[in-house]
Amino acid sequence: AIKNLLIVGLNDGHNTEIVFNTFKALNQIVSFDAHIYPFTSIPANPAAFVPATPFMHIAIDFLSQRYKNRFSFIEGDILQTVPAYAQSNNQIFDLILIDKNASYEVALSTLMNCKVFANQSTKVLIRGHFLTQAALAKCVSMGILEGLNGYSFNDDQPWAEARYLP
Numbered sequence: 603a604i605k606n607l608l609i610v611g612l613n614d615g616h617n618t619e620i621v622f623n624t625f626k627a628l629n630q631i632v633s634f635d636a637h638i639y640p641f642t643s644i645p646a647n648p649a650a651f652v653p654a655t656p657f658m659h660i661a662i663d664f665l666s667q668r669y670k671n672r673f674s675f676i677e678g679d680i681l682q683t684v685p686a687y688a689q690s691n692n693q694i695f696d697l698i699l700i701d702k703n704a705s706y707e708v709a710l711s712t713l714m715n716c717k718v719f720a721n722q723s724t725k726v727l728i729r730g731h732f733l734t735q736a737a738l739a740k741c742v743s744m745g746i747l748e749g750l751n752g753y754s755f756n757d758d759q760p761w762a763e764a765r766y767l768p
Contacts, residue, residue: 605627606697607699608632608634622673631672632693633675683695695720695724722768725748738762
């Protein structure tokens with residue numbers, strides 16, 4: 603059963619909400635993101651237009667209120683926050699979800715940095731464009747990850763399932 607989940611790429615929080623609703627035994631989600639993407643809603647009446655509001659702030663507030671101490675959000679550059687969290691938290695997660703479109707270098711570093719949170723039974727789900735998939739392929743060729751399955755619901759955002767090798 604999945605009890606602890608690490609998410610890199612909170613985005614708008616939909617995946618987090620789906621996971622909480624799907625895995626009823628879930629004790630904890632720790633989520634990382636840079637918190638820089640704006641959500642803009644342009645109403646039918648342009649005079650009523652409201653400037654961009656950080657949508658992630660809305661998602662963070664909602665998830666924090668709804669799931670109390672079961673949801674933690676770490677804001678900042680994932681190349682810094684993920685390793686910093688690993689240094690201060692000796693924690694293994696049942697599932698690691700990387701839902702981040704990033705450069706090849708950022709995707710590769712993220713995949714490598716998340717290994718400390720895994721054991722033999724930890725599953726890794728990776729979603730992203732071709733640069734993220736190329737980073738996954740590099741980790742497989744380096745013996746860091748074993749690719750298990752691939753899913754393509756649309757051409758822009760393929761999913762892959764993997765696990766870290768010892």
